[in-house]
Amino acid sequence: MAGTEKAEATEGTSAALDVIEHQTAVLVRNFELFYRRTDIHDTLDRAEYLLLRTLAGGGPQDINSLAAALGLDPSTAGRQVAALRAQGLVARSPAPTDRRRSIVTPTAEGLRRMEEVRARRAESLAGLLDGWTEE
Template sequence: MTDAQHPRAAAGTELPEPGPPSEPDGTTCDAIDTVEFQTAVLMRNLEMLCRRGELHQEVDRAGYLLLRTLIARGPSDIGGLAAALGLDPSTTGRQVLAAERAGHLTRSPDGADRRRSVLTITGSGAAAVRAVCERRRERTAALLSGWSEQDLRLLSEMVSRYNRAIAEEFLETDPPGGAS
């Protein structure tokens, strides 16, 4: 779709810049500027998709990543989950409590240290994650339907690499969901 064909252009609304602004001297920004700007746009777009969609009916966004991490890593304690998710234990504890109340995970005493609890995903939790994952995959496939297989593979490699770089800098353990 060209800019002239875009619905907002037809209504007389100016389209946003497709990339970061140019430097004051009129030259284009370097690759790091573009990545920084496009990451900000991506974050905004992902928030918009979440607000406008019904992806998270069975489990909320925070719970989805928590449960995906439990699936990938197996039973864990709150401290291990917090480290994997890059969250503090109190935030993780609140997410665990919500998932536990929804019946998506169980808590049992650790055999080696009864002060610790081991968290395990339930069958209904796994089913909820599968339902959300399937809707997310369908939406992603629709958004990227015109992309070649080669472009999809390149995007997946680059996003995975970007997430690994963030995880290496900020997480104490492997990335959530086994994305290493």
């Protein structure tokens, strides 16, 4: 690529990234407004929902795997699991190969509540995004 063509390509990429960054900020803001205007968080808070959704999608996991999947410190994931366990939404059992590790499994009630929130979120997000073009 000649110098001028490269500069134009870089400017085009920068302009596209600027649009993406701005639209992402608008989308995140709309998600925050959506969250505040609904009672979905009364069923499960965001952290509870995300942890249960991760377990539902990835199956039973140990704390370190959950922490890695969620981008959390293992101690934070452990506290979240303890809170969910106290509500009866997850169960912990010793790992079959290493009894020092615990495997976290969602309970039927945990999966039911997660699915309820997932469905309500999907419905609300569909309304939020209604009218958006593919562009």
